[in-house]
Amino acid sequence: MVVVPDSLLELPRARSANADHTMTSYVLGESNAEAERLRILDAVYGETSHTLFQRAGLREGWRCADLGCGPGHSALWLAEQVGPSGHVTGVDCAELFVNLARTNARQRNLDHAHFIKDDSTAAGLPNASFDLVYSRCLLSHLSDPLAVLRRMAALTKPGGAVVVEDIDCGGGFAHPESPARMRHLELYQAIVRLHGGDPLLGRKLPRLFREAGLDEIHVEIVTPVEPFTQVKLLYPLTLAGLKPSLIRASLATADEVDALVADLHALASDSAKTVSSCPLVQVWARRLV
Ligand SMILES: C[S@@+](CC[C@H](N)C(=O)[O-])C[C@H]1O[C@@H](n2cnc3c(N)ncnc32)[C@H](O)[C@@H]1O
Numbered sequence: 001m002v003v004v005p006d007s008l009l010e011l012p013r014a015r016s017a018n019a020d021h022t023m024t025s026y027v028l029g030e031s032n033a034e035a036e037r038l039r040i041l042d043a044v045y046g047e048t049s050h051t052l053f054q055r056a057g058l059r060e061g062w063r064c065a066d067l068g069c070g071p072g073h074s075a076l077w078l079a080e081q082v083g084p085s086g087h088v089t090g091v092d093c094a095e096l097f098v099n100l101a102r103t104n105a106r107q108r109n110l111d112h113a114h115f116i117k118d119d120s121t122a123a124g125l126p127n128a129s130f131d132l133v134y135s136r137c138l139l140s141h142l143s144d145p146l147a148v149l150r151r152m153a154a155l156t157k158p159g160g161a162v163v164v165e166d167i168d169c170g171g172g173f174a175h176p177e178s179p180a181r182m183r184h185l186e187l188y189q190a191i192v193r194l195h196g197g198d199p200l201l202g203r204k205l206p207r208l209f210r211e212a213g214l215d216e217i218h219v220e221i222v223t224p225v226e227p228f229t230q231v232k233l234l235y236p237l238t239l240a241g242l243k244p245s246l247i248r249a250s251l252a253t254a255d256e257v258d259a260l261v262a263d264l265h266a267l268a269s270d271s272a273k274t275v276s277s278c279p280l281v282q283v284w285a286r287r288l289v
Pocket of ligand 1: 025026038041042067068069070071073074091092093094097118119120121135136137138141142
């Protein structure tokens with residue numbers, strides 16, 4: 001368990017830019033470096049996401065939505081599974097990621113995958129029009145995750161599935177433990193909170209599902225462990241991506257971040273050390289009515 005000093009936990013949470021408080025500025029921003037980090041994130045968690053979709057009953061012909069889809073890794077995988085008789089809509093607020101997803105869809109001849117630039121409430125999409133509505137690592141960045149979860153439930157057809165995966169930064173380990181990893185997690189928690197999100201959202205998902213009126217809730221936790229680079233690489237890539245936000249918020253200096261990133265890269269290339277990711281909490285439920 002990562003212990004965050006009270007002084008950091010007391011930082012004010014950012015107010016949202018729109019009226020319903022679902023929209024915050026994504027702390028890791030919109031850049032090619034973030035797109036690359038999301039490629040690694042998919043390499044780490046993608047396989048377990050695919051298993052989750054299968055548990056939720058994913059079938060050929062289904063209509064799916066992926067909110068906060070990034071460059072579209074999950075959305076494009078879903079598009080392959082549902083085939084041309086199905087349809088996938090990806091939604092992301094970052095133009096760069098939406099364009100990357102569109103390019104990838106074209107290259108893979110997935111004409112039934114469409115990507116729109118919008119906030120997570122996807123106001124233009126009709127209610128009860130999807131068999132599966134999904135988000136991965138979106139809700140923990142929003143100031144009102146329950147509102148978005150309710151929106152996800154509203155977008156789902158009766159009998160369809162709402163599927164969410166999100167991070168809980170209170171777990172995970174390195175052996176032997178790395179002071180750089182601990183400090184990284186402390187900074188991650190502080191900056192996500194400052195941007196209006198909740199780095200410990202994972203553990204709250206089952207409760208939020210109940211509050212959103214969803215029933216028959218299924219919960220799993222995945223914590224990939226890698227002696228080699230993929231899981232380990234997420235740590236330095238994430239911290240490097242947070243650098244501008246951390247400096248702006250005076251939570252760390254450029255020198256401190258650079259030194260931590262170097263330490264985390266050294267940890268990533270040290271095959272004698274075992275490092276896990278932060279747990280990813282997977283929750284899905286059927287919309288019954
Ligand atoms: C951690 S990334 C996850 C991306 C993707 N779901 C994945 O797992 O690879 C979070 C994504 O949510 C997007 N995002 C953040 N706030 C958003 C909002 N209010 N509406 C739509 N997308 C948002 C970001 O642009 C980013 O692509």
